[in-house]
Amino acid sequence: MTAESLASVAAHRRPAFSLGRWLERGGVFAWLMVLPPVLFLVALVGYPFFYGIWLSLLNRPVAATGTFVGLDNYINAWNDPVFWQVVLNTFVYTAVATVLKMVGGLGLALVMNQDFRFKNLTRALLLLPFIVPTVLSTIAWQWILDPAFSVVNWTLVATGLVEKPGPSWLGNPHLAMASLIVVNVWRGLPFYAITLLAGLQTISPELYEAATIDGAGTWGKFRYVTLPLMKPVIFIVTMFSVIFTFADFQLIYVLTKGGPANATHVFATYAFDIAMGGGQFGQGAAIALTMVPPLALLILAMAIYLRPSKS
Amino acid sequence: MTVERRGFHVRFLKLWLPLGVSLIFALFPFYWMAITSLKTNQELYSRKVMPLVVHNPTLKHYIDLITETNFLEWTWNTFIVAVMSTAISLIFGAMLAYPLARIRFAGAALVSFAIAATYLVPQPLLFVPLADLINKLGLGDTLTSVILTYPTLLVPFCAWLLLGYFRTVPSDLEDAARIDGASRLQTLIKIVLPLCGPGFISAGIFAFTLAQNEFLYALIFLTKTEVRTVPVGAVAELVRGDVFYWGQLMAAALLGSIPVAIIYSFFVEHYVAGLTAGSVKG
Numbered sequence: 023m024t025a026e027s028l029a030s031v032a033a034h035r036r037p038a039f040s041l042g043r044w045l046e047r048g049g050v051f052a053w054l055m056v057l058p059p060v061l062f063l064v065a066l067v068g069y070p071f072f073y074g075i076w077l078s079l080l081n082r083p084v085a086a087t088g089t090f091v092g093l094d095n096y097i098n099a100w101n102d103p104v105f106w107q108v109v110l111n112t113f114v115y116t117a118v119a120t121v122l123k124m125v126g127g128l129g130l131a132l133v134m135n136q137d138f139r140f141k142n143l144t145r146a147l148l149l150l151p152f153i154v155p156t157v158l159s160t161i162a163w164q165w166i167l168d169p170a171f172s173v174v175n176w177t178l179v180a181t182g183l184v185e186k187p188g189p190s191w192l193g194n195p196h197l198a199m200a201s202l203i204v205v206n207v208w209r210g211l212p213f214y215a216i217t218l219l220a221g222l223q224t225i226s227p228e229l230y231e232a233a234t235i236d237g238a239g240t241w242g243k244f245r246y247v248t249l250p251l252m253k254p255v256i257f258i259v260t261m262f263s264v265i266f267t268f269a270d271f272q273l274i275y276v277l278t279k280g281g282p283a284n285a286t287h288v289f290a291t292y293a294f295d296i297a298m299g300g301g302q303f304g305q306g307a308a309i310a311l312t313m314v315p316p317l318a319l320l321i322l323a324m325a326i327y328l329r330p331s332k333s
Numbered sequence: 334m335t336v337e338r339r340g341f342h343v344r345f346l347k348l349w350l351p352l353g354v355s356l357i358f359a360l361f362p363f364y365w366m367a368i369t370s371l372k373t374n375q376e377l378y379s380r381k382v383m384p385l386v387v388h389n390p391t392l393k394h395y396i397d398l399i400t401e402t403n404f405l406e407w408t409w410n411t412f413i414v415a416v417m418s419t420a421i422s423l424i425f426g427a428m429l430a431y432p433l434a435r436i437r438f439a440g441a442a443l444v445s446f447a448i449a450a451t452y453l454v455p456q457p458l459l460f461v462p463l464a465d466l467i468n469k470l471g472l473g474d475t476l477t478s479v480i481l482t483y484p485t486l487l488v489p490f491c492a493w494l495l496l497g498y499f500r501t502v503p504s505d506l507e508d509a510a511r512i513d514g515a516s517r518l519q520t521l522i523k524i525v526l527p528l529c530g531p532g533f534i535s536a537g538i539f540a541f542t543l544a545q546n547e548f549l550y551a552l553i554f555l556t557k558t559e560v561r562t563v564p565v566g567a568v569a570e571l572v573r574g575d576v577f578y579w580g581q582l583m584a585a586a587l588l589g590s591i592p593v594a595i596i597y598s599f600f601v602e603h604y605v606a607g608l609t610a611g612s613v614k615g
Contacts, residue, residue: 052432269455290457
């Protein structure tokens with residue numbers, strides 16, 4: 023290439039201002055791309071969040087304009103014995119279901135991490151409870167636990183384990199909570215099992231060989247190889263699961279609607295009852311927002327935990 | 334011989350027994366849906382008949398479900414809503430993910446933070462203000478209300494997943510295209526997107542199943558039968574007063590689950606890839 027043609031290329035490449043060239047600047051292009059979705063999320067997540075905070079400071083029946091009442095809705099919740107029952111229920115539900123899903127999911131992942139025929143088919147079938155719409159599978163559970171025609175009770179009576187008519191799974195406060203936890207575990211355990219299985223498959227077999235040479239047995243290999251390497255995966259899966267179990271709505275709404283006598287009400291169902299059933303938007307918004315501090319703590323823990331691994 | 338038998342016992346205890354129990358636990362509710370939906374009412378509400386099998390199979394509940402309720406309309410609504418919100422989520426997700434994956438720009442950290450924060454916001458936190466806003470916008474009882482709000486749940490996930498796929502495209506390819514005179518947009522559409530097909534399928538399948546699964550917003554925003562989705566229609570209209578139409582409920586639950594299950598069965602690997610991407614790569 024001659025010097026002349028190089029010069030002409032250089033001149034050609036430097037117009038005074040061109041929209042096309044401006045659009046090609048990294049920062050401009052990037053912001054033009056991200057701006058529509060960012061505005062969308064601001065409008066439908068960011069704005070409603072702050073609007074919800076504003077609503078929670080109002081006495082606001084559904085079909086009327088609100089009056090500002092300051093923190094009254096929060097004070098009402100504080101003085102409401104049902105609210106404290108809701109707090110307790112939510113913590114019990116979240117904690118027990120999470121532990122069962124974590125332990126069961128890890129167990130199932132370890133079982134699945136062996137070689138056997140039809141492994142992919144088995145994995146696909148085991149994941150079904152997680153992908154089928156929750157409300158629809160919960161309706162099936164409601165029928166399984168029906169007070170009069172429960173198949174569980176039929177089996178228990180038929181095998182002579184209990185007297186007729188058998189326990190009322192959704193009618194007794196403690197059994198109702200236990201039933202909800204079982205259904206939640208049924209739905210969520212496959213998620214743990216499959217993600218933890220994917221984590222297990224990334225562990226190099228050489229590490230197990232090395233551990234065997236060092237004299238580790240099955241437990242030793244699990245304790246000193248599997249568990250430490252799986253810790254980050256277990257942690258992330260658990261965090262996500264905790265957030266969504268804590269804020270669960272549909273399973274409880276379908277099975278018990280918070281009953282019997284508020285024994286299974288959690289934040290989401292109680293806020294729904296107050297806002298949609300009772301028509302008190304302000305009070306409902308306040309109850310929903312009381313979920314924020316515990317959720318924020320969880321998310322903060324996750325952020326702190328994830329930071330070092332990013333570098 | 335004895336060694337072989339012992340091997341078999343160990344394998345039975347370590348593999349087949351726990352696997353079998355898990356499979357029965359996981360699949361029994363679906364079996365129960367299926368056989369309940371095929372039983373006559375007499376058989377359903379009899380305490381004398383052994384309930385674990387069907388004695389006189391009938392399709393009556395399916396026929397009633399289709400002729401006496403708006404089930405087909407609910408199915409169509411669910412499908413439209415899932416497809417539309419998935420499409421919006423994939424487009425917005427890609428628009429967020431590509432610049433974050435490829436371009437260093439001022440504010441990138443803020444955008445990533447916003448995506449992560451949105452991902453962790455559960456619906457129950459926002460349903461009260463959203464219900465009020467949807468009413469004020471006059472969108473109550475329209476499918477638009479859920480088509481607009483579902484992507485708020487799906488966009489962060491799609492963006493996160495696609496970000497990972499965009500990063501796997503060698504930047505040499507893009508540089509070559511740009512040197513040949515392609516604009517950034519042309520490079521994205523002609524070079525990067527075709528290479529990220531699997532990412533779009535994973536994100537799409539995941540978003541589609543989540544959209545089919547959503548209940549709270551649909552329950553609140555859709556109160557008229559002609560705009561309802563399957564989960565809301567089943568819960569709201571197949572239980573009249575205190576009467577549960579169990580046969581029809583189970584038929585609806587099964588039919589409502591089948592589209593998701595079929596799509597999922599074709600793309601299991603993509604679905605699992607999407608499911609595990611976040612937790613394993615993170």
